[in-house]
Amino acid sequence: MIMDDSDWGLIDPLLGHQLPPRSRLVNLAPLGQGTSQVESLGSYFMRLADAHSLQPTALAWETVFPENAPIRRSLGECWRRPYFSGIGEATQDWVQVLEGLTMANDLKSLTMGFLRGRSSMRGLVCEKSRWCPTCFKEDAEVGVPYGRLLWTFQAVTCCPKHRTKLVERCDCGANDTRVPGLAKCLPNICVKCSCDLGDTQDLDHEAPTARELRQAELVADLLVSEVALGGQAPGRDLTHFLDDSVTRHTEGKAARLACLLGVGKSTFHGWIHGWHFPDFAQIITIAESHGCSISDVLCGRSEVATRNPIVPWSEHTRPSGNVVGISHRKLDWDAIEKNLDDFLRAEVPLSLVEVSQQLGIAKETLRQNRPALCVAISARWKEWNAATAKRRGLELEERVRGIAYGLARRGIQPTWRMVLREGFPSIPSWRGTRRLYAICKEARLDSSLK
Amino acid sequence: MTIMNSCEINPHSMTREQALLLPDEGKRLYFDRVWLKHPRVKQTLDELNIHTASNSGKSIILLIGPTGVGKSTLIRTLEERFIQSRQQEIERDPGFIPVAMMVAPASGERGFSWKMLYSRLGGALDEPLMDRKLETRLENGRTTVRLPGGTSSVAAMRTAVEKVMAQRHTQLIVIDEAVPILRQATGNSLDNHMDAIKTLADMGTTLVLVGSYDLQKLASLNDQVARRTGLVHFTRYLTGVPQDEEAFHIAVRMLKDRLPIKHMPDLTEYAQDLHVACLGCVGILKGTLSTALGYALNNGGKWSDKFLEQSLLSDELYATILKETIEGEARIKDACVGSSSFKSLRKKSEATLAAVTAATRNCA
Numbered sequence: 001m002i003m004d005d006s007d008w009g010l011i012d013p014l015l016g017h018q019l020p021p022r023s024r025l026v027n028l029a030p031l032g033q034g035t036s037q038v039e040s041l042g043s044y045f046m047r048l049a050d051a052h053s054l055q056p057t058a059l060a061w062e063t064v065f066p067e068n069a070p071i072r073r074s075l076g077e078c079w080r081r082p083y084f085s086g087i088g089e090a091t092q093d094w095v096q097v098l099e100g101l102t103m104a105n106d107l108k109s110l111t112m113g114f115l116r117g118r119s120s121m122r123g124l125v126c127e128k129s130r131w132c133p134t135c136f137k138e139d140a141e142v143g144v145p146y147g148r149l150l151w152t153f154q155a156v157t158c159c160p161k162h163r164t165k166l167v168e169r170c171d172c173g174a175n176d177t178r179v180p181g182l183a184k185c186l187p188n189i190c191v192k193c194s195c196d197l198g199d200t201q202d203l204d205h206e207a208p209t210a211r212e213l214r215q216a217e218l219v220a221d222l223l224v225s226e227v228a229l230g231g232q233a234p235g236r237d238l239t240h241f242l243d244d245s246v247t248r249h250t251e252g253k254a255a256r257l258a259c260l261l262g263v264g265k266s267t268f269h270g271w272i273h274g275w276h277f278p279d280f281a282q283i284i285t286i287a288e289s290h291g292c293s294i295s296d297v298l299c300g301r302s303e304v305a306t307r308n309p310i311v312p313w314s315e316h317t318r319p320s321g322n323v324v325g326i327s328h329r330k331l332d333w334d335a336i337e338k339n340l341d342d343f344l345r346a347e348v349p350l351s352l353v354e355v356s357q358q359l360g361i362a363k364e365t366l367r368q369n370r371p372a373l374c375v376a377i378s379a380r381w382k383e384w385n386a387a388t389a390k391r392r393g394l395e396l397e398e399r400v401r402g403i404a405y406g407l408a409r410r411g412i413q414p415t416w417r418m419v420l421r422e423g424f425p426s427i428p429s430w431r432g433t434r435r436l437y438a439i440c441k442e443a444r445l446d447s448s449l450k
Numbered sequence: 451m452t453i454m455n456s457c458e459i460n461p462h463s464m465t466r467e468q469a470l471l472l473p474d475e476g477k478r479l480y481f482d483r484v485w486l487k488h489p490r491v492k493q494t495l496d497e498l499n500i501h502t503a504s505n506s507g508k509s510i511i512l513l514i515g516p517t518g519v520g521k522s523t524l525i526r527t528l529e530e531r532f533i534q535s536r537q538q539e540i541e542r543d544p545g546f547i548p549v550a551m552m553v554a555p556a557s558g559e560r561g562f563s564w565k566m567l568y569s570r571l572g573g574a575l576d577e578p579l580m581d582r583k584l585e586t587r588l589e590n591g592r593t594t595v596r597l598p599g600g601t602s603s604v605a606a607m608r609t610a611v612e613k614v615m616a617q618r619h620t621q622l623i624v625i626d627e628a629v630p631i632l633r634q635a636t637g638n639s640l641d642n643h644m645d646a647i648k649t650l651a652d653m654g655t656t657l658v659l660v661g662s663y664d665l666q667k668l669a670s671l672n673d674q675v676a677r678r679t680g681l682v683h684f685t686r687y688l689t690g691v692p693q694d695e696e697a698f699h700i701a702v703r704m705l706k707d708r709l710p711i712k713h714m715p716d717l718t719e720y721a722q723d724l725h726v727a728c729l730g731c732v733g734i735l736k737g738t739l740s741t742a743l744g745y746a747l748n749n750g751g752k753w754s755d756k757f758l759e760q761s762l763l764s765d766e767l768y769a770t771i772l773k774e775t776i777e778g779e780a781r782i783k784d785a786c787v788g789s790s791s792f793k794s795l796r797k798k799s800e801a802t803l804a805a806v807t808a809a810t811r812n813c814a
Contacts, residue, residue: 006492007487007488007489007491007492008486008487008488008489008700008704009486009487010461010462010484010485010486010487010708011462011485011486011487011523011526011527011530012460012462012530020540020541020544021544022544022545022546022547022576023544023545024576024578025545025578026545026614026617026618027543027544027545027546027617028545028617051613051614051617052577052578052579052610052613052614053583053584053586053606053609053610053613054578054579054582054583054584055582055584055595055597058579058582059578059579062578062579062582063578063579102545103544103545182594182595182596182597183592183593183594183595184584184586184593184594184595185595186593189593193592194592194593194594195591195592196591196593199591
């Protein structure tokens with residue numbers, strides 16, 4: 001044995017304490033980060049609990065929120081719900097706590113947090129969990145099955161990768177098949193029957209419509225854009241996009257663009273001035289109408305969009321499904337023209353809105369295809385409306401005058417209140433009311449002179 | 451003198467003069483934390499490093515040595531080296547726990563408690579809620595879990611530990627005082643023990659079991675385990691071997707220099723006697739000096755040579771340890787890695803063949 005000085009020395013007894021702090025929970029890497037197949041926060045939390053062989057509830061209660069009783073009581077099984085990966089305050093709290101416990105970076109990218117301050121919460125997240133069985137099956141073949149953030153968007157109803165509709169319920173749902181034991185809490189395990197949701201043997205793959213597919217692709221593109229990945233240049237946003245569009249497409253008339261996008265003027269002004277945000281379905285409509293991506297809209301990139309002609313919202317089917325799209329119907333414009341002509345010659349004129357409701361065709365479509373007839377219908381209705389209003393005003397004046405002079409003759413001061421007591425109906429119109437005050441005053445003066 | 455935090459009492463960074471200013475309890479703690487690195491540690495560590503290398507094919511290492519030789523100190527050094535060699539990975543991955551160390555539980559029950567072992571292992575890996583682990587079942591394509599009643603089942607804890615080892619990328623697990631794992635197992639339970647140990651070692655982790663000579667039996671119980679097992683002998687400094695004697699004398703001097711006693715005399719004259727009395731084991735030497743320090747502190751911090759004699763092992767204990775050590779050394783001589791040769795293996799082959807043939811004839 002040959003000895004040298006390096007063989008002798010002291011061992012640091014406190015070496016263990018000098019280690020950099022280790023993460024309390026395993027540093028589980030989120031799946032699909034940076035791609036359109038990015039994992040959702042709910043799926044991540046379920047996998048994290050599984051990595052520790054714990055029920056998510058136990059992990060949440062004892063480790064994530066160990067001393068926060070009100071939060072613990074309100075948790076339920078929230079990680080199973082799509083809103084868990086949404087843009088709410090609670091989601092942000094979860095992200096913060098989980099990042100602290102796992103020391104994982106950027107768990108925010110597993111949520112819709114990037115839409116905070118860009119879209120309203122309404123209609124953003126779907127209510128029920130949805131999944132693509134083929135994605136689960138493929139995941140299991142190559143690695144770990146996981147739930148996608150893409151599936152939690154209400155606007156996404158199909159898988160853009162496999163071009164099949166997302167599934168909302170397992171086959172067992174119809175039979176209410178329950179098995180003994182508790183289903184393992186994982187994104188690809190049915191909570192009711194514990195079977196693998198990637199088992200696609202008995203499933204009929206329903207094909208999505210072209211619009212469903214387009215919407216899913218738009219959202220998938222958004223998830224790999226700088227908006228979601230955090231490389232957006234500051235400065236421009238949705239308001240700039242809409243401003244540019246108003247200038248380019250509707251010659252500075254915001255109301256006209258609002259009409260083309262199928263929203264009210266005040267709503268549109270709210271967007272332009274940043275008073276409130278459009279909901280996600282409306283953002284998709286803006287992108288579709290302008291023929292650009294959602295990220296172009298949100299980043300205010302209007303160069304491409306303003307080069308394309310705008311497609312009115314009525315050419316699309318609204319994602320909420322409350323207006324039936326007409327783009328897929330074949331319209332008989334000769335018959336429509338005859339109908340419009342009849343409406344124009346009708347004894348009582350109708351407004352263009354009433355005409356469009358009676359025909360079941362959006363007024364923008366009518367305006368685009370038969371502009372002269374629409375202008376004539378609108379003009380006739382406006383003229384008739386104005387004449388009717390004038391005639392009605394004169395009738396009211398006569399009635400008030402009769403009552404006021406009657407009161408004066410009886411020695412009663414003719415005031416507006418007394419006119420109302422005599423049975424005259426209250427007139428909501430400010431202009432009419434003012435005229436009626438003037439008649440009362442006139443009657444008072446006349447009676448005092450006599 | 452300022453009252454120091456116990457974490458600040460560290461012989462690695464504190465001189466003996468500074469230690470002299472500590473209160474008695476601090477002085478005891480100071481000497482307790484003097485962990486001496488000596489040539490035998492380095493030599494054994496080098497051997498361990500060869501076996502713990504990922505391509506060695508040995509996933510279970512038995513680190514065997516006599517009582518008090520300094521096995522615990524050695525595994526601390528192993529941990530230190532292991533951590534230092536993986537510093538970059540540690541900084542890059544905050545979930546990475548390269549090495550986990552624990553002491554095997556002596557449950558006091560009839561059988562060895564694997565539950566306690568997994569629980570401790572979970573603790574060493576910072577695993578939360580070891581008593582709430584789920585047992586997963588996969589039947590007919592359905593994945594269910596069994597919720598723990600009062601506490602987790604052994605199977606659930608075992609799966610949890612295996613999972614967390616994989617997630618934490620743990621490369622080395624050191625179980626000190628591992629002999630109870632064998633002592634309390636017989637028959638079928640021993641097979642189960644072997645399976646459990648094999649599974650832990652199959653996770654891509656090197657399992658180092660540390661203990662006295664009884665641990666050697668593990669290598670000969672099961673061929674599956676034997677194939678994966680490497681045996682490293684941590685030897686003591688032998689009397690009669692000049693280099694060993696010299697090294698032990700240096701160890702005496704170094705430990706003496708760290709004793710927080712004023713006017714501490716030179717112990718050179720006792721070095722030879724201490725070598726014999728401590729069986730050449732540095733751990734026993736440190737224990738002896740530690741006890742002597744206690745006597746000295748009770749004496750107002752004044753040293754007397756009689757304290758050294760009062761602190762020696764009793765005759766009976768000495769005889770027991772010596773007997774076990776000598777017998778163990780004799781048993782292990784042929785079992786260690788590197789102890790064989792082409793010639794010895796050829797002899798062994800012929801002898802085994804002859805024995806098996808004779809046995810077959812007798813049966814016929």
